[in-house]
Amino acid sequence: MKDVGILGGGISGLFMGRFLGEGSEVLERDSTPGGLSRTFGGNGFKSDIGGHILFSKDKEALAHSLHVLGKNVRTARRANRILYNGVHVKYPFENGIDQLAPEERVEILCDFIENPHKEKPTQFKEWMFHVFGDALTNKYMLPYNEKIWKTPSEDMSLEWVERVPRPPLRDLVKTAIGISTEGYTHQLYFQYPEKGGFEAFPRAIADGVGQRLFTNCDVQKLKQVDGGWAVITRDGSERRYKQLVSTLPINTLFDALGDVPAEVQAAADALRFNSLRVVLVGIKGETLPEYTALYVPSPEVLAHRLCFNHVFSPDLVPAGHQSISCEITVRPGSDLDQWSDDQLITRKVDDLVKVGLLKKEQVVHTQVHREKYAYVVYDRGYAQRVKVVRDYIEGRGLHIAGRFAEYQYVNTDACVRRALELSKQLRGSIAPESRLPEGALS
Ligand SMILES: Cc1cc2nc3c(=O)[nH]c(=O)nc-3n(C[C@H](O)[C@H](O)[C@H](O)COP(=O)(O)OP(=O)(O)OC[C@H]3O[C@@H](n4cnc5c(N)ncnc54)[C@H](O)[C@@H]3O)c2cc1C
Structure with a gap:
């Protein structure tokens, strides 16, 4: 019996395997590891599953990520814009208001x-008005957020809002009178793999896990056995571990356990998430703007964000070509969820032509990627349901790590942090070969 079985080989599972070292194994369903951090493509065009970059306020987590990437890394400066009434406004919106008419700047300021929304907010809509005031909320925050979350903002809770930085008054005043400012400065500069798309990152972590990573290993059933757990995969084989760490989505874990009490299962079933479609549109020529991403609050355009892949790395496009990855969130069970790839492609190419980014005859490659579990949605019952589910999992003696295992809106840096902490808890310290070299944190 091995010490620790790690279910799922995304960033969380791979870093768990790397930090735990010998005695641990990672079991991944798909033929390639990486989960949400993978890269897809064809005809020389590559796209991530929505724009992915490396940045963090957590220096240690970021240092581990950059350490595994080694030399295959480039640093770039964020160049995002927001498509607002036909203008490409600098991102975040509050740092781009100098591009608006003087009357609009005054209104926003x-x-x-004079924000009258003084009361302590109880839900996300109130929070936006409370923090940003009427004009910023109505012009950008509200339409953009309702578009990405596919949820009325009054039905969303506040557990996640610390992710949204608050604009300092001084920045707003400066911008309004035309002095350039930058917001969200923790991600103004970011790292990205030079070659191989974002997937080069999980691949590099997987290199450190080596023979202890098993792909095509679809976990179907978990059984408690003497002194540990039996893990049964789709091909019928069984592996035994003293301890298990699940990075699987909660419902996948519960399906494998099979004997979850009805009230806990009901709490898990009621947890909300959004799926994602990424429509990759490759074009001939180098006519796209040098933006990293264009945010689109308008409901008239299907995608909420367009990423310009050549700006992430020239390796994502063939020579003489460029591409746009269009991100579309989908509420499971909605009409949009039924759209075929052809429908999505036709609509997106039309949208891109309509907003003036390309000409139809330039398009040489189109492709759709579908991801079921993409965004955790924090609706009003979130905290209570997650507590029921986590208490149950803990009571079964299982450990969880990762975006849909812990059910949190987290980036890869938080996955690294959780893997670090859980590995120390299980082993006392991280495996010597996974430690940072001296000076990596200075
Ligand atoms: C659009 C978008 C943009 C993002 N941008 C950024 C960004 O800029 N920077 C950043 O740091 N993060 C970003 N993220 C977040 C980042 O992708 C995730 O936090 C991270 O990849 C989650 O890793 P994970 O291992 O926790 O989960 P996952 O990636 O979901 O991994 C779970 C793994 O479990 C496997 N699995 C599922 N079922 C089974 C089974 N039955 N048996 C075995 N294996 C199974 C899956 O195949 C998968 O590999 C973004 C996410 C999205 C959706």
């Missing part, structure tokens, strides 16, 4: 300063 006055609404921010």
